[in-house]
Amino acid sequence: MTGGVAGKTVWITGASGGLGEALAHAFGAAGARLVLSARRGDELARVARAVSDAGGTARALPMDLADAGSIAAAAADVARVEQRIDVLVHNAGQTQRALIADAGVDVYRRLFEVNFFGPLALTKAALPALAGGGRIVVVSSIAAYYSSPYRSGYNASKKALHGLFDALRAEAHRDGISVLLVVLGSVRTKVSVNALRGDGSAYGRMDPAMAAGMDPAEVAARIVQATVAGREEITVAPLRQRWLMWRKAWFPRLASRAVRLRPRG
Numbered sequence: 001m002t003g004g005v006a007g008k009t010v011w012i013t014g015a016s017g018g019l020g021e022a023l024a025h026a027f028g029a030a031g032a033r034l035v036l037s038a039r040r041g042d043e044l045a046r047v048a049r050a051v052s053d054a055g056g057t058a059r060a061l062p063m064d065l066a067d068a069g070s071i072a073a074a075a076a077d078v079a080r081v082e083q084r085i086d087v088l089v090h091n092a093g094q095t096q097r098a099l100i101a102d103a104g105v106d107v108y109r110r111l112f113e114v115n116f117f118g119p120l121a122l123t124k125a126a127l128p129a130l131a132g133g134g135r136i137v138v139v140s141s142i143a144a145y146y147s148s149p150y151r152s153g154y155n156a157s158k159k160a161l162h163g164l165f166d167a168l169r170a171e172a173h174r175d176g177i178s179v180l181l182v183v184l185g186s187v188r189t190k191v192s193v194n195a196l197r198g199d200g201s202a203y204g205r206m207d208p209a210m211a212a213g214m215d216p217a218e219v220a221a222r223i224v225q226a227t228v229a230g231r232e233e234i235t236v237a238p239l240r241q242r243w244l245m246w247r248k249a250w251f252p253r254l255a256s257r258a259v260r261l262r263p264r265g
């Protein structure tokens with residue numbers, strides 16, 4: 001992306017907290033004009049104000065990724081007000097903390113709405129405004145390469161995103177649209193607190209891995225860098241989590257033994 005993101009329109013989903021809030025600050029500090037989306041309008045307004053206080057430009061645009069009408073309305077609003085989208089950051093996401101045996105199918109539908117169908121619908125709506133140089137940034141996870149127990153729906157939805165956006169990268173090249181997949185290890189956010197239990201309620205607990213995770217501001221800075229550099233895929237994870245991906249790729253039987261739950265009884 002020649003000339004960086006200064007003056008460019010960057011639309012970030014999941015910007016009401018966690019990594020999305022850090023991305024808002026990082027893209028804002030780089031001079032981008034931000035559109036910030038998530039469900040909680042009050043939190044979005046707080047983030048937009050903080051970006052403005054730091055000298056940036058941001059507006060809050062509430063949107064629910066599990067609601068097709070809300071996505072269409074937000075995309076129409078951006079097309080009318082901003083006209084062009086230079087960078088669309090699919091950051092919003094939700095995870096799971098339940099065994100497959102205990103999780104209702106509705107939990108999987110919900111995870112796929114937020115993590116897959118929402119980003120798909122938003123991308124389709126945004127394609128015309130992205131044509132001619134636009135960039136799509138997809139926040140994924142090492143879970144796309146390495147499936148561990150209790151988060152099966154999340155693992156599956158992140159893997160599905162790779163299938164979708166690798167194909168879009170090939171298809172949309174002729175329209176000048178590029179795609180960056182960001183494969184993340186643990187980041188210090190409330191992602192586990194907001195995870196779904198088997199009955200669809202919130203897990204409500206901070207996992208030790210998240211508490212000890214990477215600093216969201218540092219991760220956000222790496223994502224801005226990779227966006228500007230035109231990268232197609234990056235992995236931002238500590239060595240021990242990269243090793244889990246390599247182990248799965250090169251020693252799959254070892255990997256599958258390592259993640260097994262202990263026999264009952």
Ligand SMILES: NC(=O)c1ccc[n+]([C@@H]2O[C@H](COP(=O)([O-])OP(=O)(O)OC[C@H]3O[C@@H](n4cnc5c(N)ncnc54)[C@H](OP(=O)(O)O)[C@@H]3O)[C@@H](O)[C@H]2O)c1
Nearest residue numbers: 014016018019038039040065092093141186187189190191
């Ligand atoms: N934290 C990690 O360790 C980690 C690791 C790998 C990948 N990731 C990925 O990083 C991304 C950001 O997650 P995070 O760690 O910052 O988690 P988080 O703190 O739970 O933030 C999730 C964000 O997604 C938004 N969101 C949730 N449901 C939504 C919906 N239906 N419609 C619109 N927005 C919705 C939330 O806002 P509202 O509640 O206001 O809607 C919030 O802003 C996710 O894609 C996640 O999978 C995180």
